[in-house]
Amino acid sequence: MRSIWSGYLSFGTILIPIRTYAASENLHVGFHQVHKTDCGRVRYKKVCEKDGEELKAEDIVKGYFIADECFKFTEEELESLKPFANKIMEILGFCKADEIPIVALSKPYYLGTESIKKRGVGKSFILLKEAMEKSNKVAVVKWVSRTNEYIGMLESYDKGFLLKQMYYQEQIRPSQEIEIIDTEVTPDLVEKGVKVIEKMTFNFNWSEYQEEYTAEVKKLIERKALGDELEVESIKAPETRSVELELEKMLDSV
Secondary structure, three states: OOOOEEEEEEEOOEEEEEEEEEOOOOOOOOOOOEOOOOOOEOOOOOEOOOOOOEOOHHHOOEEEEEOOEEEEEOHHHHHOOOOOHHHEEEEEEEEOHHHOOHHHEEEEEEEEEOOOOOOOHHHHHHHHHHHHHHHOOEEEEEEEEOOEEEEEEEEEEOOEEEEEEEOOHHHOOOHHHOOOOOOOOOHHHHHHHHHHHHHHOOOOOHHHOOOHHHHHHHHHHHHHHOOOOOOOOOOOOOOOOOHHHHHHHHHHHO
16 A cells, blocks of 8 residues: 655654555546547646646746735745654644544544664554553644645554544534524424334444445446447435324334
């Protein structure tokens, strides 16, 4: 597995050489955008809006506008802001996992050890892992990648660590902005809902779940390649006319 970041995990004054790896991958079918009439691939070019010139990578730098004035920055200038921080994943402290809101958790990454050529790598890595397991705590960490600073939750997982990137609180939109139609529900109706939930309760097995839509898309592609004519069916979503009647049906059938 190819690593996406390497640096040091700082545990107090101990620096642990680490590598991070993407823990998930995309299962979806990747379609290309093509011209409707002749199937030519649609390409996107990087063009200067002032002179219409197509630009190469070496012609492009980052810019920030204040009013109408543009201030340009090179990668070296931005990296010089925190040169050491770009290689350090700092442990800010430890807490219980349930203290971190589930809405804050985002992308998962694996943490592994760096090259065995670096002395003390395995010892410090395993020391932290076993100490966290014994204390039943997770670590809150921060690190810099490119020009962004991230925070995350680090926990012991399998032979190494699992890092879950976290959103900053200011990134989470207030749930109060969501429109909810307020209405009253009778205790009897709630009790029926509880019974349906109890009947539908099962032991969750993660391995049983497969991404089925992608498989159906691949079948569709095969049919198209074989020259089959595809029929598009119109689907009308069912309506729930009576919650009471539907609950009764579920209690009878589940």
